[in-house]
Amino acid sequence: MAPFSGIKKVTLEEEGANLRPSTRQKLTRFAPALVILLLSVLLLVFILLYALVPKAADQRKLDVCTSKDCISTSAMLDRSVDFTVDPCHDFYSFACGGFFKSHPFTMATIDRGISRFDQNTKTFEGQFFELLYDKNLTKSKDPEIDKLFQAARYFFTTCAAAMRPKSDWASRPELLPKGWNYSSNAITVSSVINRLIKYLDNFTSVEDFMARLVKINSSGFLQLSVNAHARLKMVVKRKRWLPFNSPIVTLPTVNWFGTNNLSLADYIRRMEAAGVQLELNSTVDDLQILESNISALFASFDSDNSAFQGTAAVADDAVIANFSGTSFRWTKFIDNLDGQNPRLNNDSRLVIESFSFLMRLLEQLEPELQSRSGILYDYFRLQAAMLVGNELVTGKQIAPSQHIVSTHQLQIDFATDCAKLTRTLVPAIVYEMFRKTYSDESYTKADEVIANVKQAMLENVRKASWISSTVKKSIEAKIIAISRLHYFPQIPLEEMKKFYGSLNLFEKLQNSKTLADVIWISFEVKYVNKIWFLTTDNPDNAGLVTPHLFDLMDINAFYEFNLNVIYILPGMLFTYVHSNGPYPDYLLYGGLGDTIGHEIGHAFDRDKFEHDFEAHSADPEVTRTLQQYNYRTQCLIDSYNDLIESQAVGFRKGIGNQTASENFSDIVGINAAFRAYKTRESRSGKCGKTPQLLPSRLLSNLTFDQLFFVQSAQFYCFKAGTERIRQLYAADRHSPPRPRYNGLAMHSRDFATVFNCKLGDPMYLSDDRKCSFW
Structure with missing residues (x-):
């Protein structure tokens, strides 16, 4: 047999066929790649789902914010939130319940009340104490400015020393005027009234008094x-x-x-x-x-x-x-x-x-005034003459029937009262003290928040289908035309030095011996100082012709209709724009952003809206829009009537009408603030480079969007007795705190989605039941 005769001959075609891999071989060869591809697809789907359904878990992967302000805010919110309450059932109690539990009722809280705002004020005052106590924090290269800072300290320390002679303020001689005499620092009627009588004896009538005040440099009442x-x-x-x-x-x-x-x-x-x-x-x-x-x-x-x-x-x-x-x-x-x-x-x-x-005409005259006859002395009743003295002692306005409070009757809040007095007497000096320690970066941050909230308000208006195009253009123009939002007075330092120097303020305080001396100095300075503010030659101060100027350092903001300007007082800026390191946007916009949105909203509340368009009511588009606006306002009135009746005891039905403008501003303001925050978040890449996670295990259960609303609600946390709440809000233009914020949340565009509230939840309103404006 021939060699290899048993082997079958294979053609080229058959050989090629044998060389091709089988299906099984193919699957075996590509299996790893297919597995990788499949896993990649699944991972991509998981990532997309994870991104589309944000949960608190995703926050744990972010950096923890450990700045001083983050830590303090985290601690505050941690104590304020009550996780035993369902936010979709009663959000106000959810956001403020912990605050209520940590502040049990006392006689003081029942009669006066306590609020988160009070605590913010105390924090602000704590910063002020540091500036007063430590000269190094505000040391200026200009000796004249240093003198003014020391004058502010003298107002505070003499007040504190008189109230608490054994306090640290009184035990440090360098904090007090060099001639201060402890033995005669109590306030008596004669210690101040005699000077007033001598002063008034120079005038023949009230008209003569006021006319002579008008003369240049004659007084600060009129200047x-x-x-x-x-x-x-x-x-x-x-x-x-x-x-x-x-x-x-x-x-x-x-x-x-x-x-x-x-x-x-x-x-x-x-x-x-x-x-x-x-x-x-x-x-x-x-x-x-x-x-x-x-x-x-x-x-x-x-x-x-x-x-x-x-x-x-x-x-x-x-x-x-x-x-x-x-x-x-x-x-x-x-x-x-x-x-x-x-x-x-x-x-x-x-x-x-x-x-x-x-x-002011008050009921009683002191004998010293009663012994003088004539309209002038009738005009200057004791309590009016002693107004500054009372504020110096108690920091509060007292009833006309009361007399000057003696030192043994003083309350323990002397430091707060004295700080308030100092800020009221010389706000320009106090502002300059704060400004020296405040970073320019924070002013920039405030400007950015303001611009973003304005832009968000514009976008919300443009999306409101019920507003006619003619009216919409006017609203947009008004928002754009809102003057740059000022949050501090423009005070030239040279002018300030010249003004206070002309009063010899530092020298007078330095040589004072008793609290009566300081009271008289404050009597001279308080009004003069205020008028100087109003007469500075800077146009930026034009809108400061308001009661707020006397409390320049208060934590507040307001809208000036005539000038179409929003002012943020320095106290608000220093409290809500944090400069001690990073601070998350959801807290910044939930605090300052919400306030800005509220004040912009006042440009279009019921009175302003009607004023702007009543002259054009013949225009069918304007008429139709006004009708829609009034319809939505009535919806708001009815809704808050029900809320206030069910959530606040002792209020008459119908209070929703007197609170309509504030409720409107609350709702459009929170909508604009939330939109501004979300827009910034999307533009900066989900939170940007700023550490976002608060150092709190409990708060990690909440999303950033939820923390936005929790932060916003803190301004409204207020605990008091039922009668006290009724006294404060029965005739007020603001709704009582609980129905106010719950109503805001219910009518806001985003709250229900953020907290996943469903039909049947008390905090849930369907879109057709919301009194929506924009």
Whole structure:
């Protein structure tokens, strides 16, 4: 047999076929790749699902924020949240329940109440104490500025030492004036009233007193400021915000009287002849504004200018301005004014304000005042004369029937009261002390929050389908036109040094021996200081003609309608814009951002909205939008009526009407703040580089979006007895805290989604039941 004869011959085709891998071989060969591919797809799906359904777990992979502000805020929220409460059942109790539990009822909390805001204020005051206690924190290279800082310390330390002679403030001689005498630091009526009597004896009447105050450099109650032409034109002739490019109009209510080579009498007459209604608006806390018949007073003046040559017009006694029942003789005042100062200096303007010290009529007279007869002494009742003294001792306004509080009756909150007094007396100096320790980066951060919330409000308005295009354009224009939001007064240091230097403030305090001395100095400084603020030549301060100026360092913000400006007081800035390292956006926008949104909302609340568009009601689009706005406002009124009735005891039904504007601003404000926060989050790559996770195990169970609302609610945490809450809110424009924030959350666009609230949950409202604006 031939070799290999048993082996089958294989053709080329068959050989190729044998070389091809079988299906099984193919699967075996590609199995690893297929497994990897399949796992990759599954991983991608998992990642997408994980990203689309954010849970608290994803926060644990982020960096923990360990800055000082993160730690303090985390501790505060950790103690405030009550996880035993379902947020979809009662969010206010969820966000503030821990705060309520940690502050059990006492006589003080039942009668006065305690709030998270109080704690924020104490934290702010704690920072102020540090600045007062440690000179190194505010040491300036300028010795004159250092003197002013020391003057502020003297106001605080003399107050503290008088209240607590054994306190640390009193035991450090370097903190007190060099001549301070402990043996006579108690407040007595005679220690201050005698000086007041001597002062008042120089005047023959109230009209003479006020007229002489007007003279340049004669007093701080009424004071002239020079070189203010540009600002005068801006303020007196400022356009009130009107939509649709309305023609320029003069403000019907003018807070300032400006003059150029005119006497006050001439200026009033010219303004009245031009048809401008003048009103002397109060600018200090709880001051009385002139009665409504002020317009009748000015109307009584003869509009013929020729009648005013050399003499004042004679006003009918029946229509003269009435200050709480006491007639003030305007004609005699103008006569005295023209006699004292017939012509004001060139480039001057006159600022007139009504003060509680002058306008307040109180029930009782001290014997020292009663022994003097005449309208002047009737006008200056004891409690008015002692107003500053009472604030120095108690930090609070007391009932007219009470007398000066003696040192043994003082409350334990002396440090808080003395700090408040100091900030009220010399806010410019205190502001400069804070500003020196505050970083420029924080101002930049505040500007960014403001701009983002404004932009978010714009976008929300544009998406509101119920607003006609004509009205929408006007609303958008008004938001854009809101002036740069000022959060501090523009105070030139040189002007500040010159002003306080002219008062010899430091020297007077340095040489004071008793608290009575300090009271008299504060009596002189308090009003003078405030008027100086108002008469500085910086246009940025124009809108500060408000009661807030006296509490410049308060934690507050407000909207000025006439100027279309929002002001954030320094206390708010220093409290809610944190400069001690990183701070997460959900906390920043839940705090400051919510406040900004609320104040922007006030530009469009019920009164402002109607004012802006009532002149154009003939336009069908405007009419339709106004009807929709009113319909939604009534929805809000009805909803809050029910909420307040069910969640706040002792309130009459119908309170939703008086709180409608604040409730509206709450809702559109939180919507804008949340949108701004989410927009920033998406642009910065889910949280940017800032550490976001708070150092709290409990809070890690909440998402950042949920913490946004928890942070926002802290401002409203307030515990008090039922009667106290009723007293505070029965006639207030704000709703009681619990229904206020629960209502805000229920009507907000995002709350239910963020907390996964469902139909049937008390905090859930379907879209058709929400009183939505934008």
